[in-house]
Amino acid sequence: MQVHVLGSGAGGGFPQWNCNCSNCRQLRDGTLNGSARTQSSITVSANGTDWVLFNASPDIREQLASFPPLQPGRAVRDTGICAIVIVDAQIDHTTGLLVLREHTEPWDVYCTRAVHEDLTTGFPIFNILSHFQGVRWHEVPTDETPFTIPKAEGLRFTAVPLRSEAPPYSPRRHRTVPGDNVGVRIEDVRSGRNLFYAPGLGEVEPRVLRYFEAADCVLVDGTVWTDNELAREGISDKRAQEMGHLNQSGEGGLVGVLRPLACPRKILIHINNTNPILDEDSPERAALAEAGIEVAHDGMDITL
Numbered sequence: 001m002q003v004h005v006l007g008s009g010a011g012g013g014f015p016q017w018n019c020n021c022s023n024c025r026q027l028r029d030g031t032l033n034g035s036a037r038t039q040s041s042i043t044v045s046a047n048g049t050d051w052v053l054f055n056a057s058p059d060i061r062e063q064l065a066s067f068p069p070l071q072p073g074r075a076v077r078d079t080g081i082c083a084i085v086i087v088d089a090q091i092d093h094t095t096g097l098l099v100l101r102e103h104t105e106p107w108d109v110y111c112t113r114a115v116h117e118d119l120t121t122g123f124p125i126f127n128i129l130s131h132f133q134g135v136r137w138h139e140v141p142t143d144e145t146p147f148t149i150p151k152a153e154g155l156r157f158t159a160v161p162l163r164s165e166a167p168p169y170s171p172r173r174h175r176t177v178p179g180d181n182v183g184v185r186i187e188d189v190r191s192g193r194n195l196f197y198a199p200g201l202g203e204v205e206p207r208v209l210r211y212f213e214a215a216d217c218v219l220v221d222g223t224v225w226t227d228n229e230l231a232r233e234g235i236s237d238k239r240a241q242e243m244g245h246l247n248q249s250g251e252g253g254l255v256g257v258l259r260p261l262a263c264p265r266k267i268l269i270h271i272n273n274t275n276p277i278l279d280e281d282s283p284e285r286a287a288l289a290e291a292g293i294e295v296a297h298d299g300m301d302i303t304l
């Protein structure tokens with residue numbers, strides 16, 4: 001199974017268009033040892049030809065341009081993307097669907113009932129797309145029953161409901177239901193190896209930890225180092241926890257959860273532009289390395 005990171009940044013990307021935090025400023029100045037990041041998305045294939053897109057970011061046009069296997073090669077209108085899985089209805093995970101409107105047939109989109117509800121009401125992208133080729137919605141179960149995608153040969157998927165947040169526009173903001181956010185176990189049926197992908201994760205419940213422990217690689221929420229990071233930068237008084245993201249540092253933080261895990265590869269993704277780990281010379285980055293934790297970057301390839 002091949003995993004390609006299309007976008008490793010959180011909503012807004014890095015640098016964010018209107019942000020002058022120390023990371024964004026230093027990246028623009030050329031004084032940061034770090035790299036720019038587009039918004040949150042990965043793609044996965046077992047056969048190297050048929051790719052499942054996980055989340056459709058506003059940056060998808062640039063992401064497709066950066067990865068030839070997704071580009072047209074076989075017909076006058078063509079794509080390597082065989083289906084789309086959406087883990088939550090957040091803007092950074094869904095807006096790219098509008099960019100993909102020129103597709104020549106309905107997109108096969110896999111998401112939960114809760115996500116479908118947001119994407120047909122508060123942010124009615126699916127309704128809008130019905131005026132183009134439309135969306136064939138496949139309901140993703142929230143009871144951890146595995147499912148397959150007929151066009152994605154050799155892969156099996158399990159959605160795992162996570163404690164996180166519904167989007168700011170959702171009527172379920174701060175009162176989520178199972179299925180507003182999921183992590184996905186992606187298994188290569190032939191090799192038995194699996195990736196656990198969870199770019200939005202507010203709490204690692206014991207039920208979720210079991211998926212971490214059974215994975216060959218976890219690719220998890222790296223949004224913030226500290227819960228009050230946005231306030232410290234003078235950006236917003238919102239805590240990460242209120243937005244459905246678990247901080248990495250401190251007691252109960254993600255580093256403490258990941259460090260003791262036997263899982264061979266532990267990688268952070270969906271990294272917010274305020275996070276000090278984006279500076280490759282920072283003590284926070286060194287602390288991750290010491291804990292055996294990697295940081296995803298755009299264009300990263302993971303072979304499992």
Ligand code: MLT
Nearest residue numbers: 011012090091092200243
């Ligand atoms: C999130 O992950 O919390 C959201 O994508 C934030 C946003 O809407 O930018």
Ligand code: MN
Nearest residue numbers: 010011090092
């Ligand atoms: Mn996000």
Ligand code: ZN
Nearest residue numbers: 019021024273
């Ligand atoms: Zn910034």
